[in-house]
Amino acid sequence: MDLNEIKSFIKDVIEESTGSSVEYDSMSILYLIGELESKFDVELPPDEVVQTNYETVDKIAEYVASKM
Secondary structure: OOHHHHHHHHHHHHHHHHOOOOOOOHHHHHHHHHHHHHHHOOOOOHHHOOHHHHOOHHHHHHHHHHHO
């Protein structure tokens, strides 16, 4: 799966959980983590839930891709 597909999935999940594809909070991040782990069969450890990994859709996608 390429980075653009990961980004698209992230945007869809964020929009589904918040109603907006650009704004998200800590609860939507927790939901997103579960969806990402299921969809991409990756483990996203709690100690890596830091702002640098989750501050933008691009950063989240790069982080997930690095775990694949």
